[in-house]
Every structure is written in C-alpha cells, then in structure tokens.
Amino acid sequence: MPETITFRRPVEDDFARVQDGLTHWWGGLGGEDGARQRRLLVPRLFFQHFTSTSHLAEDGTGRLVGFLVGFLSQDDPEEAYIHFVGVDPERRRDGLGSRLYHRFFADARRAGRSRVRCITGPANLQSIAYHTSLGFRIEPGDLDVDGVPATSHYDGEGLARVKFVRDL
Ligand SMILES: CC(C)(COP(=O)(O)OP(=O)(O)OC[C@H]1O[C@@H](n2cnc3c(N)ncnc32)[C@H](O)[C@@H]1OP(=O)(O)O)[C@@H](O)C(=O)NCCC(=O)NCCS
Structure with a gap:
C-alpha cells in the first residue's frame, strides 16, 4: 500500500527543518557555499509572513519530505509566485512536487x-x-542556453534565470 503523505501549512518552528532540507537535498550542489546560498534564499520571514500560501509534506513518521514556499503578489492582483520548492531526493519522481504545486495553484x-x-x-x-x-511555459529571454531561453543578469551580475509562467 502506498505510504500516506500529509500536507500542512508551515509554522515558524518548521524553519530549521526546511533549512536542513536546503542543506542536504541538493546532492551537495555548489558545496558548502551553495548550501549556504540556498539557506539564505529561504529566511525565517517566510515562516512568519507567508505560511498561508506555503505547504509542507510529511511522511507517515512526521519526517519532512517536501516543501513549497509561495505567495500572492502584493502588486499584481492577477499573479501568484512560487519562490522555492524542494523534495527529498529519495522521494522524487513520485508526484510529490506536483501535489505541492497543485495545492499552491x-x-x-x-x-x-x-x-x-x-x-x-x-x-x-x-x-x-x-x-x-x-x-x-518559458518566457522569451536574451540568451539561449542549450536551447533554453534565459534572461541574463536577471538576479544580479552573471546570474541568468529561466522565467516560467502558467495560467490558472
Ligand atoms: C523539481 C522537483 C521539486 C520535482 O519534484 P518531484 O516530486 O520529483 O516531481 P514529480 O514527481 O511531481 O514530477 C512531475 C513531472 O515532472 C517531470 N520531472 C520531474 N523531475 C524530473 C527529472 N529529474 N527529469 C526529467 N523530468 C522530470 C516529469 O515529467 C515528472 O512526471 P513523471 O515522473 O510522470 O515523468 C525536485 O526534483 C527537486 O526538489 N529538485 C531540487 C530542487 C529544485 O530544483 N527546485 C526547483 C528550483 S528552486
């Protein structure tokens, strides 16, 4: 029988568990500096002020297996934004990321x-x-990175990004 995954809103006390995921779930990408940058991208404020549009997924033992941090645009009443998502590498390709996204949608x-x-x-x-x-869909950009449109310096000098948009 497939294991039951429970979804709930994060609370401030979940901050450390998500930080742990950011450290360990990326296969060491970027070394210790990469882990530190990921942790800094998901500061405590998201667990104080954006919990009503964010989601955690836990396995049957209460262990964190996925998270999504998102919010409603304050400036554009048509838009919502997904800031960060992560799924435990041992749980990938099992629909968990999709379930988190559909909850946010x-x-x-x-x-x-x-x-x-x-x-x-x-x-x-x-x-x-x-x-x-x-x-x-991927929005047009000024770069072509192996066939993927990207926008140069989007998040600062040398930090190109691929921009996604989806209608609801
Ligand atoms: C991206 C991520 C959240 C996907 O989570 P997931 O639970 O594995 O996703 P799902 O199982 O819902 O996958 C849905 C579909 O996406 C596609 N997909 C997901 N991972 C893929 C991969 N590694 N390669 C190719 N296609 C992939 C597939 O079409 C998949 O459907 P399928 O398994 O039926 O073929 C997860 O890989 C992750 O945490 N990655 C590291 C963090 C990251 O890159 N976050 C996004 C940028 S911040």
Whole structure:
C-alpha cells in the first residue's frame, strides 16, 4: 500500500527543518557555499509572513519530505509566485512536487489569481523538465542556453534565470 503523505501549512518552528532540507537535498550542489546560498534564499520571514500560501509534506513518521514556499503578489492582483520548492531526493519522481504545486495553484485560484510565475537556473534541467510538465511555459529571454531561453543578469551580475509562467 502506498505510504500516506500529509500536507500542512508551515509554522515558524518548521524553519530549521526546511533549512536542513536546503542543506542536504541538493546532492551537495555548489558545496558548502551553495548550501549556504540556498539557506539564505529561504529566511525565517517566510515562516512568519507567508505560511498561508506555503505547504509542507510529511511522511507517515512526521519526517519532512517536501516543501513549497509561495505567495500572492502584493502588486499584481492577477499573479501568484512560487519562490522555492524542494523534495527529498529519495522521494522524487513520485508526484510529490506536483501535489505541492497543485495545492499552491488552488490557493492562488481561491485568492482570484489567474497566473503563477517562478524562475530557475538555466543549468537546472530537472527543474525545467518539471515545470514544463506542469504546464508552465518559458518566457522569451536574451540568451539561449542549450536551447533554453534565459534572461541574463536577471538576479544580479552573471546570474541568468529561466522565467516560467502558467495560467490558472
Ligand atoms: C523539481 C522537483 C521539486 C520535482 O519534484 P518531484 O516530486 O520529483 O516531481 P514529480 O514527481 O511531481 O514530477 C512531475 C513531472 O515532472 C517531470 N520531472 C520531474 N523531475 C524530473 C527529472 N529529474 N527529469 C526529467 N523530468 C522530470 C516529469 O515529467 C515528472 O512526471 P513523471 O515522473 O510522470 O515523468 C525536485 O526534483 C527537486 O526538489 N529538485 C531540487 C530542487 C529544485 O530544483 N527546485 C526547483 C528550483 S528552486
């Protein structure tokens, strides 16, 4: 029988567990500096002020197996934004990431939003495949990285990003 995964909203006390995931779930990508940068991208404020549009997934023992941090745009009433997602590498390709996203899409629809946006790095081929499979389209950019349109210096000098958008 497939194991039951439980979804819930994060609380501030979940901050350390998600930080642990950011350290250990990326296969050592970027070494200790990469892990530190990922942790800094998901600061405590998300567990204080964005919990009602974020989701955690836990296995039958209560262990964290996935998270999604997202929010409703404050400036564009049509838009919602997924800031960060992670799934335990031992749990990938089992629909968990999709379930987290569909929960967020439901949050965004309930709030009257008609579009979701997010970004990823042009080298993150698994993320590009994942977002494309979930119905995101890639927005045009000024770069072509092995056939993937990307926008140069999007997040600062030398930090190109692929921009995704999906209608709800
Ligand atoms: C991206 C990520 C969240 C996907 O989570 P997941 O639970 O494995 O995703 P799903 O099982 O729902 O996959 C849905 C579909 O996406 C596509 N997909 C997902 N991972 C893929 C991969 N590594 N290669 C190719 N396609 C992939 C497939 O079409 C898949 O459907 P299928 O398994 O039926 O073929 C997960 O790989 C992850 O945590 N990666 C590291 C973090 C990251 O890159 N985050 C995004 C940028 S911040």
